[in-house]
Amino acid sequence: MRWQHTAATGPAAATLALMLTLAPDARAQPDARAQPDAEPLTLAYEAPAGCPDATAFFGQVTARTTRVRAPSRGESARAVHVRVTKNSGGFLGHLHFEAGGQKSSPRAVEGATCHEVVEALGLVAALAVDPSASTAPVAPASPSSPSSEPAPAEPIPTPEPASVPTPAKSAESAESVESVESVERGPVPAPAGAAPAPRAPQRGTSGATRLGVGVALEGSSLAGFVPAWRIHGELVLWDGALLSPSFRAAVGRSFLVTREAAIGSADIDWTVGAVEGCPVRFALTSSGRLELRPCAAFTVGAIHAEPFGVVARRARSRAWLAAEALARLAIRPVQILSIELDAGLSVPFTRETFFFEPGIDVYQAPSAAIFGRLGVGVRFR
Incomplete structure (x- = not known):
């Protein structure tokens, strides 16, 4: 740079x-x-x-x-x-x-x-x-x-x-x-009349491997509108280059969503973990402070439903597996801080269904759901 x-x-x-x-x-x-x-x-x-x-x-x-x-x-x-x-x-x-x-x-x-x-x-x-x-x-x-x-x-x-x-x-x-x-940290005056001595190399700000953490708020269409939060850890290789793969491990949980049926209702929530990879980075400005990354992720966790308004109340939990494709737009006001906006598509591997006897559906997972996230991340040198 x-x-x-x-x-x-x-x-x-x-x-x-x-x-x-x-x-x-x-x-x-x-x-x-x-x-x-x-x-x-x-x-x-x-x-x-x-x-x-x-x-x-x-x-x-x-x-x-x-x-x-x-x-x-x-x-x-x-x-x-x-x-x-x-x-x-x-x-x-x-x-x-x-x-x-x-x-x-x-x-x-x-x-x-x-x-x-x-x-x-x-x-x-x-x-x-x-x-x-x-x-x-x-x-x-x-x-x-x-x-x-x-x-x-x-x-x-x-x-x-x-x-x-x-x-x-x-x-x-x-x-x-x-x-x-x-000038590693600012100009250092040389003695008058003396030849300058060689200095130690200065570490650059690009091409480095970095670790980071972040938090985000999410909204998805899994069941109407489902708000959620997540936190992540990140590893970035060759930061600043076009081929700059990043990897994330995240955990998250949704807020309760109530689904109504003819004879009762159920509160539904998701608890998930995810692994994510973004192979390349596209700099959208000459300074590199605005960037775009295409990413793919795999999500594993559980969906939990608890019924209300029925005689036999029995909570149910099922495994939740999904694949995600997303694009991440990030702006860096300073080198270590990024503000991120994600938009993508989540495809569940199985369409779980919760119902009341004798077969009244209260929730069925969609074949695909869109989602968006707004987050803040910090990267360490």
């Missing part, structure tokens, strides 16, 4: 989240071509191992417009946040600006390779600052280096459009990198 930068080496260094703070080198000479209205920008950059690093991304921006520069020491600047994650179809990138606590609308880019996504995000950032920025292709962004210091950007040939800076300009942008800071 739901920060990675290869500042550490080896397979264990899967991802790093970096904040790149850019400032002019005190030894560098000012560029006579720099525009006086150039906007200072700081960069928060996250990408998987093997992707172009933060320096390469900033080079993509400065190669397209001269209206972006590194901030001076202590100068306030707008921040651009870039996050690239790997998904089943390739790579997905998100970008937004932040200034004074206000965030812009996020922009999303999807591509087959990380280089394509980073290059496209560089174009998005450049056009957001300078609508007249060059849209001509630039040199490919270089993959991140295993060294603890960002490598200088490769010189970029000058395309025909006048707005594209010369190789000297791109080299100066690369030389203006002053420090690289790890």
